[in-house]
Amino acid sequence: xxxxxxxxxxxxxxxxxxxxxxxxxxxxxxxxxxxxxxxxxxxxxxxxxxxxxxxxxxxxxxxxxxxxxxxxxxxxxxxxxxxxxxxxxxxxxxxxxxxx
Numbered sequence: 001x002x003x004x005x006x007x008x009x010x011x012x013x014x015x016x017x018x019x020x021x022x023x024x025x026x027x028x029x030x031x032x033x034x035x036x037x038x039x040x041x042x043x044x045x046x047x048x049x050x051x052x053x054x055x056x057x058x059x060x061x062x063x064x065x066x067x068x069x070x071x072x073x074x075x076x077x078x079x080x081x082x083x084x085x086x087x088x089x090x091x092x093x094x095x096x097x098x099x100x
Contacts, residue, residue, distance in 0.1 A: 008079055008086040016085050023093055032064075032078035033089055037100060039071045048073055051099045061092050 011019070016028050026035045039045040049065055052075060056062045064076040077093055079086040 008082055008088055010079075010082050010084045010086055019090050023090075023097065026093060028085070031084045032076045033085055033093060034074060034076040035093070035096075036072055036074045039073070042070045045071050045073050048100065052096055055095045055099060056092060059088070059092055059095065061088050063092060063096075 013028070016033070020026050020028060020033065023033075023035075026033050037045075037048060039048060045067055049067060052063065052065060052073075061077075061079075066074040066076075068074070075093075075096060077089040078084060079088055
């Protein structure tokens with residue numbers, strides 16, 4: 001981890017890949033972790049987006065959310081203020097996994 005005073009610490013690439021092993025279908029690319037979720041219909045995708053939004057708001061950590069193709073949701077997470085991936089991103093990804 002790169003230390004930055006009292007702020008959140010960036011994870012190095014090896015740590016990120018190791019942590020991804022415990023998350024099904026999440027990938028690391030362009031300084032973020034992401035996953036695409038597929039649902040039976042638009043309503044299911046929209047309900048999931050709302051659950052993710054509530055969880056993210058509760059953590060005060062907000063992912064990028066893209067709804068597309070009527071039943072797919074792509075979630076991309078990074079700590080924008082740090083310019084990469086931190087433990088907080090993995091905490092949110094684990095929370096999102098529990099919602100699906």
